[in-house]
Amino acid sequence: MEPINQFIKNNRKIEENNERIYQELIRNPKIVDLIQDEENPLTASMIKNDLITLKHYADQPLECSENSAGGCDNHPDGYIINIEIRNGRANMFYTPCPIKVRNDEFRKRENLIQSYHVPEDIKNATFDTIYLDEDSNRSEVLKEAIQVTEAVASGEESRGLYIHGEFGIGKSYILGCIANELKDKSVSSLIVYVPEILRDLKSGFRDGTTDEKYRAIKSAHVLILDDLGAEDVTPWARDEVITGILHSRMVEKLPTFISSNFSIDELEYRYSRTKENGVEETKARRMTERIRALCKEVRMTGDNYRTR
The missing domain is CATH 3.40.50.300 (P-loop containing nucleotide triphosphate hydrolases)
Incomplete structure (x- = not known):
């Protein structure tokens, strides 16, 4: 069994790490836009409940970057993470990035x-x-x-x-x-x-x-x-x-x-x-x-x- 002191210490590290992520997120321009949304704003409790989801969203590059193979370096799987506020939670959904859209259209046309x-x-x-x-x-x-x-x-x-x-x-x-x-x-x-x-x-x-x-x-x-x-x-x-x-x-x-x-x-x-x-x-x-x-x-x- 883990000693109680070690358990408390680990919990404190988790809390400190979560607080660090929270502070980073509320200063991120993409998260700020969600917070300032007039119709369905992102709240502090939503951020704390969905830290990892919002961090994935905030960390992804804004722009596509095409590589020599015609794919996207910034979105390797071809999809962009989006956030939708629903039922009091930050829900993640995906849309194809512009490079994938272009490549799919090319293959369709071919x-x-x-x-x-x-x-x-x-x-x-x-x-x-x-x-x-x-x-x-x-x-x-x-x-x-x-x-x-x-x-x-x-x-x-x-x-x-x-x-x-x-x-x-x-x-x-x-x-x-x-x-x-x-x-x-x-x-x-x-x-x-x-x-x-x-x-x-x-x-x-x-x-x-x-x-x-x-x-x-x-x-x-x-x-x-x-x-x-x-x-x-x-x-x-x-x-x-x-x-x-x-x-x-x-x-x-x-x-x-x-x-x-x-x-x-x-x-x-x-x-x-x-x-x-x-x-x-x-x-x-x-x-x-x-x-x-x-x-x-x-x-x-x-x-x-x-x-x-």
């Missing part, structure tokens, strides 16, 4: 663009980095893309774009610019490279992932289909996948953007002929009618980037 089989340079494209030259109409297409993107971002009901033209002239790049501009305006999008996603959907029959991917594409807030028509034309791809996606988006009035090497008329001819079923013009027209309902057709011209 996740706004999802993609299937799209190159990084396309996902990172911006309107400011498009190469414009006199021998192309990229500036005209750019204006169209900016106008439609702004309409979509503002929530207006608007048709997307069906951009077609020769190989390598920057159609996919424009689509990437649209996705990034929407990201900057906090609008999510899904970019899909059509030939590869069709292969994914077909292989998904084996592992049961087809339905999930199909629903994600069909219901994306903004859908961007890259290189439509470059895939092998089959009745399944045309009728079950592409027409199904386009029909659902037409009914729900969801913004849709498409690139292709074919005009819509050329695409209709291509999709009307399959090895399995021969000529099926009506089914191909059913698909292209939905494209016309969803998108404004724009022809893009210019030099082939890939041969430079």
Whole structure:
């Protein structure tokens, strides 16, 4: 058992330490602000009852300090301690510090663009980095893309774009610019490279992932289909996948953007002929009618980037 003298001595040390902390707190500007609060002031008894809580609050740095890793040195866990006076006690609660808020917003924005089989340079494209030259109409297409993107971002009901033209002239790049501009305006999008996603959907029959991917594409807030028509034309791809996606988006009035090497008329001819079923013009027209309902057709011209 602890000797009574030692017990008294220890208690005296605790009381002296608590008094020291109390005196420090009542001179701290943050605690003074709480004491002077007109609606719910912090009292002496509250300070003495919640010394440790208030000391944690008073000791934390006022400002954030960003480190080389992008975190906050002054608030390592990313949260700031706050005090709320409730039921006669000083209660502690947390709010994210400005650096955490900024980093969370950045990660959220980065996740706004999802993609299937799209190159990084396309996902990172911006309107400011498009190469414009006199021998192309990229500036005209750019204006169209900016106008439609702004309409979509503002929530207006608007048709997307069906951009077609020769190989390598920057159609996919424009689509990437649209996705990034929407990201900057906090609008999510899904970019899909059509030939590869069709292969994914077909292989998904084996592992049961087809339905999930199909629903994600069909219901994306903004859908961007890259290189439509470059895939092998089959009745399944045309009728079950592409027409199904386009029909659902037409009914729900969801913004849709498409690139292709074919005009819509050329695409209709291509999709009307399959090895399995021969000529099926009506089914191909059913698909292209939905494209016309969803998108404004724009022809893009210019030099082939890939041969430079």
